[in-house]
Amino acid sequence: MSVAQSDLIVEVAESFEHAFDQLIKPEEWDTLLSKAQSNVVFLTRKWQQTWWNHFGAPANCQLHLLILRDEGGTLVGVAPIFVAIEPLPPLNEYKRGAPSRPEGNGTPLRIVQFVGGKDIADYLDIIAQPSHLQTVRSAAHNFPPTSHQTP
Numbered sequence: 001m002s003v004a005q006s007d008l009i010v011e012v013a014e015s016f017e018h019a020f021d022q023l024i025k026p027e028e029w030d031t032l033l034s035k036a037q038s039n040v041v042f043l044t045r046k047w048q049q050t051w052w053n054h055f056g057a058p059a060n061c062q063l064h065l066l067i068l069r070d071e072g073g074t075l076v077g078v079a080p081i082f083v084a085i086e087p088l089p090p091l092n093e094y095k096r097g098a099p100s101r102p103e104g105n106g107t108p109l110r111i112v113q114f115v116g117g118k119d120i121a122d123y124l125d126i127i128a129q130p131s132h133l134q135t136v137r138s139a140a141h142n143f144p145p146t147s148h149q150t151p
Helices: 016-023 026-033 047-059 130-139
Strands: 002-005 006-015 060-068 075-087 108-114
Touching: 002 016, 002 060, 006 016, 016 060, 026 047, 026 075, 047 060, 047 075, 060 130, 075 130
Parallel strands: none
Antiparallel strands: 002 006, 006 060, 060 075, 075 108
């Protein structure tokens, strides 16, 4: 699927295989990351794909790998996000030494998260050329993953 948003073309892959077969060359990802402010190991395509294959896909989450290009077709951003359906934990006052993420027991909700594991990765973000960072963030933020409904 391809959609124009804020002068950018947003393509969506629902698997890394589809992304690398049809939407983005692996070298493009590597080059973009090398120029990005958030150039960390947790945003490399190998980390992202490995994490997804082991933790995202088996948990029945839905990948929305946003590939953002300018009108000339130049890659300016990648937003590796996914949608999970999970119950939220109850609101509790923070207490030192308490588990940072209690198990949820409420009504399951759609939660949009970055690929890469918030519990094990130090830094997750949108990957973007510095000159396009705000535009890429805005386009990714305004791109709702609508194909997965709450049960």
